Amino acid sequence: MIEPVALEHFFFFFFAAALVIFAALAYALSYSFSRLYRNKTLLYVAGLAYGVLILAVFWLSWLANLHGFWYALVGMMLFGYGVAPILIWRLSVATHD
Amino acid sequence: MSRPLDSRHLNGGQKLAVKYFIVAVILFFAQLVFGMLAGVQYLHPDFLHGVLDFNVNRMVHINAMIVWMLYGFIGSVYWFLEEESGREIVGLKLGNWGFWVLTAAVTVVVAVYLLVQTGPGNDFTRWFINEGREYIEAPRWADIGIVVVMLIFFYNVAATFIKGRWSGIAGVLTLDLVALAGLYLAGMFYVTNISIDQYWWWWVIHLWVEATWEVLVGCIMAWTLMHLLGVRRKIVETWLYIEVALMFGSGILGLGHHYFWIGSPEYWLAIGGFFSALEPIPLVAMVVHSIYDSGVHKLRNRNHPALAWVIAHAFGNFLGAGVWGFMHTLPQINLYTHGTQWTTSHGHLAFYGAYATINIAFFYLAVQQWRGNVWMGANLVGAWRWKWALTLLSVGVMGMTMALLIAGYEQSFIERAVGGSSWSAYFAAQTHPWFMESMAWRMVFGWITIAGFVLLAWDLLVIGKHETREAETLVEEPALVGG
Amino acid sequence: MEHTPFWASTSFWKKTAIWVTAGSFLLLIVLTFDTMSKVTAGTGRVPDYTVINKRIDYRFDDKKHHSMPVIEGDAPLFGRILNEEEAERLVTLGKKTIQAKNCMNCHTLLGNGAYYAPDLTKAWLDPAWGGEAVRPMLMKMFLMDPVANARTYGSGRKMPNLGITEQEAEGIIAFLKWMSAIDTNGFPYNFKTAGGR
Known part of the structure; x- marks a missing residue:
């Protein structure tokens, strides 16, 4: 069912997991501020943060041996953390109108 | 000239709320004191050995936390019940009686914890001394008392809303309280089979802390945002529903991450792993929405300390629940981190970020009103106190969290991964210099937390006392044009 | 301004919240029934209480990729073979004592509890307590006077x-022996028993 993290990957796993969430935060922050201030540069920063998120998720999946149906988890994280800020922003705009 | 705290500024529910808040602050202090005693015992195991052993201190530490937070929530609900429903509380006398019964019961339970501590291995002990299950140690008689008082509380809330104005917040709150009380029943029976015992035990612990409490806080926050920032009701209620969908959607089956290693079937590894990976998404969503909100309001508000604590809540919740939670929740790593100081590290930051902060924010709202709607905006007299209280408490908790993180990393590595989880491996990890130094640092930051608490308590007693200005009137937010 | 799209309306999210909550909870109930049927004592993952009459070991399972409890041969606890009822009574005394003495606020059981003292999940199998011949006696002496x-x-x-x-100590030991035979999906990791590999 699971293949535990290997001993030599121990430290990096925690690092990668924290990186995933921090990259998600950086992406959400830069995306929302780019919308709020209509700032193009911040949108590129958001893209960059999402790039880091992708790398972090793949790194995490390699460290945690996410094979087989665990791939679905990788896909879901990439999709979920990717679209959540965009959807929530739209929802914010629409609900406040 | 000074402004006294004056109950004439409060309605019936608010007078009762203030009682709950006072006990909450006292229990908050008890939580810190007993946490410190337990912390000292890591460094000096003979300290109070045989008098107040670690298990007693630790039990009072975590029970005081649960109960002070609940007192804060209950108080907050009583606080806004009359304004939200537009009428006097139905059965307020009963509610007052419930407060005294609950407080007397808590006092007796703690006295028995401290003086009797344990009993023989029979049913009497479980009914009258100690149930011996983490977080819900309260003996059975007290469980029944708690349920009775919760029913009174529920009656106050539901009947007041039904006879008064029924709002979206009222609906979510009422249903959430049913769930909250109902879940407690899942922890009120004895079973020998420990796999079944822990299965239901987690229903209480997880579905309280990671589901119903979050929604309860969502209701309190919804009312607070209307009151503090002037957000329109329709928006607040829509977002309350969005939050319920996200929190319950990820939180209810997130329960699975507690079922990895207690004897439950293997499919929980997958369910727990999947929902745990999704649990930070609501937090990201809240970040996006609060940035949007801050763009609309420019954070104009009438109570700076309360808003600062709400912001601390956003950060603390994100770090404690989001980052710290995700770092050790996938089963591939949880196999090593389960049952180590990792959990302690996560627990300290998550409870502080998610619940302590929001209760403190509400205390400030209450104190403002209690002093006759006093000014708590810019250039508040003696503002250094709340700023330093916030700083010291946050630095203290964050410092303890980091120290425990290092201890947890060391423990999961040396005891679990390398040592093979035997008793000798356990002690090898516990006596390792990294571990001992972490525990020493935890004490240092514990003292900082205590200092922050002392300032906080002092500030709550005196804030606004020498302020002559009234709070500004609240302007309802304009709709953001375009966007 | 005048018309909020349906996906941003209050009523849409109210319904969504209700359906998501109800759906998740319903799924949880179904899973709970299934789990209960699989963790009832004697149904496979959680052993029958008479397992305390048997020799228990914990070994790496190549197919499952983690350690599994292995039950083989007779090894009566305190020299007595107990029938089903007696075994359950003894384990129950142990469980009640473990709750009454508030063990969980120093120790962990199945990894849950406090972290001031060792995990008890596989304590029965821990090499620190010696071979099976002396283990119950050592544990009993310890429990009855842990300071000395x-x-x-x-x-x-x-x-x-x-x-x-003494009775309570025997109950606790029986409980620990029974608990060590629960299939915990490989927790604790890499645990080596006194007699095992």
């Missing part, structure tokens, strides 16, 4: 005297 028989491993941490009677 302290095992601190240089940590200075001592279990306090909790007034555990």
Whole structure:
């Protein structure tokens, strides 16, 4: 069912997991501020943060041996953390109108 | 000239709320004191050995936390019940009686914890001394008392809303309280089979802390945002529903991450792993929405300390629940981190970020009103106190969290991964210099937390006392044009 | 301004919240029924209480990629073979004592509890307690007077005297032996038993 993290990957796993969430935060922050201030540069920063998120998720999946149906988890994280800020922003705009 | 705290500024529910808040602050202090005693015992195991052993201190530490937070929530609900429903509380006398019964019961339970501590291995002990299950140690008689008082509380809330104005917040709150009380029943029976015992035990612990409490806080926050920032009701209620969908959607089956290693079937590894990976998404969503909100309001508000604590809540919740939670929740790593100081590290930051902060924010709202709607905006007299209280408490908790993180990393590595989880491996990890130094640092930051608490308590007693200005009137937010 | 799209309307999210909550909860109930049927004592993952009459080991399972409890041969506890009812009574006394003495606020059981003292999940199998011939006696002596028989491993941490009677101590040991035979999906990781590989 699971293949535990290997001993030599121990430290990096925690690092990668924290990186995933921090990259998600950086992406959400830069995306929302780019919308709020209509700032193009911040949108590129958001893209960059999402790039880091992708790398972090793949790194995490390699460290945690996410094979087989665990791939679905990788896909879901990439999709979920990717679209959540965009959807929530739209929802914010629409609900406040 | 000074402004006294004056109950004439409060309605019936608010007078009762203030009682709950006072006990909450006292229990908050008890939580810190007993946490410190337990912390000292890591460094000096003979300290109070045989008098107040670690298990007693630790039990009072975590029970005081649960109960002070609940007192804060209950108080907050009583606080806004009359304004939200537009009428006097139905059965307020009963509610007052419930407060005294609950407080007397808590006092007796703690006295028995401290003086009797344990009993023989029979049913009497479980009914009258100690149930011996983490977080819900309260003996059975007290469980029944708690349920009775919760029913009174529920009656106050539901009947007041039904006879008064029924709002979206009222609906979510009422249903959430049913769930909250109902879940407690899942922890009120004895079973020998420990796999079944822990299965239901987690229903209480997880579905309280990671589901119903979050929604309860969502209701309190919804009312607070209307009151503090002037957000329109329709928006607040829509977002309350969005939050319920996200929190319950990820939180209810997130329960699975507690079922990895207690004897439950293997499919929980997958369910727990999947929902745990999704649990930070609501937090990201809240970040996006609060940035949007801050763009609309420019954070104009009438109570700076309360808003600062709400912001601390956003950060603390994100770090404690989001980052710290995700770092050790996938089963591939949880196999090593389960049952180590990792959990302690996560627990300290998550409870502080998610619940302590929001209760403190509400205390400030209450104190403002209690002093006759006093000014708590810019250039508040003696503002250094709340700023330093916030700083010291946050630095203290964050410092303890980091120290425990290092201890947890060391423990999961040396005891679990390398040592093979035997008793000798356990002690090898516990006596390792990294571990001992972490525990020493935890004490240092514990003292900082205590200092922050002392300032906080002092500030709550005196804030606004020498302020002559009234709070500004609240302007309802304009709709953001375009966007 | 005038028309909020349906996906941003209050009523849409109200319904969504209700359906998501109800759906998740319903799924949880179904899973709970299934789990209960699989963790009832004697149905496979959680052993029957008479397992305390047997020899228990914990070995790496190549197919499952983690350690599994292995039950083989007779090894009566305290020299007595107990029938189903007696075994359950003894384990129940142990469980009630473990709750009454508040063990969980120092120790962890199945990894849950406090972290001031060792995990008890596989304590019965721990090499520290010697071979099966002496283990029950050593454990009993320890439980009845943990201060005099302290095992601190240089940590200075001592279990306090909790007034555990001989009967209660036997119950606790029976409970620990039974608990060590629960299939915990490989937790704790990499655990090596006294007699095992």
